[in-house]
Amino acid sequence: MFKRKPIIGIIPGMLAKDVEEYNWAVQNNKPLGVPYFEDMEINNVIKAGGIPIGILSNDITYYKDVCDGYLITYEYLYYPSHKELIRTALKNSKPILGINMGTIGIIKALNIDNNFTIIDRSSINLPTSFNIKLEKDTILANIYKTDNIEVCSAYSLKLKKEVKEIKLNGVNAELVNALEYNKNILGTLYHFKNINDISLHKWLISKAKNS
Numbered sequence: 001m002f003k004r005k006p007i008i009g010i011i012p013g014m015l016a017k018d019v020e021e022y023n024w025a026v027q028n029n030k031p032l033g034v035p036y037f038e039d040m041e042i043n044n045v046i047k048a049g050g051i052p053i054g055i056l057s058n059d060i061t062y063y064k065d066v067c068d069g070y071l072i073t074y075e076y077l078y079y080p081s082h083k084e085l086i087r088t089a090l091k092n093s094k095p096i097l098g099i100n101m102g103t104i105g106i107i108k109a110l111n112i113d114n115n116f117t118i119i120d121r122s123s124i125n126l127p128t129s130f131n132i133k134l135e136k137d138t139i140l141a142n143i144y145k146t147d148n149i150e151v152c153s154a155y156s157l158k159l160k161k162e163v164k165e166i167k168l169n170g171v172n173a174e175l176v177n178a179l180e181y182n183k184n185i186l187g188t189l190y191h192f193k194n195i196n197d198i199s200l201h202k203w204l205i206s207k208a209k210n211s
Contacts, residue, residue, distance in 0.1 A: 005050055007053060009069070010066065011043070011105070013035075021033060030131070043200055048205045055067075055085070072086075073098075073101065074097075074102060076105070090181070093211060095211060096184065097186050097202075098188065104155075120155060121153065121155060136144050138167060140188070153190035154189045155189060158176070
């Protein structure tokens with residue numbers, strides 16, 4: 001029987017001094033600036049019943065053993081080994097939740113980012129608050145118990161080449177806003193319109209209890 005709260009490893013993004021430094025770090029996969037976590041997301045893990053720990057080392061040996069699941073909220077994964085951590089979690093059926101740009105971090109770790117184009121919605125005059133369609137019998141449809149939800153997002157994905165293992169979801173105007181892999185990886189390229197909602201975090205905690 002599971003006797004403790006599940007431990008959720010939170011992979012940090014980067015707080016850079018300016019946009020130029022951030023872009024250089026992303027392009028060259030170099031850990032510059034300061035590791036950065038979203039306070040709201042840490043608190044949401046706690047509210048959902050988990051114990052959050054920041055993964056602040058390039059040595060992931062300890063985290064692979066102690067963490068029951070993982071949360072990612074940035075496209076930038078601070079240390080190169082964080083990609084390996086995500087791939088190892090997938091092999092070991094440990095759940096991974098990517099929220100907002102964390103979904104980009106997931107597809108980069110899985111080396112399928114070239115299968116998508118990242119769409120900056122504001123740059124082509126698309127609204128950042130909109131309704132997305134949830135496919136039946138998917139993780140998101142089961143979480144929200146509906147087939148449409150209102151979300152807020154600055155970015156969406158456009159599919160360039162189909163990825164067999166990935167189930168696309170959250171479609172709006174032919175753009176993808178969520179994806180799922182093997183019932184253990186969930187990426188939502190948005191924030192739910194009610195920012196206090198912890199439905200996604202509850203999913204992560206529930207899956208982590210059984211990992």
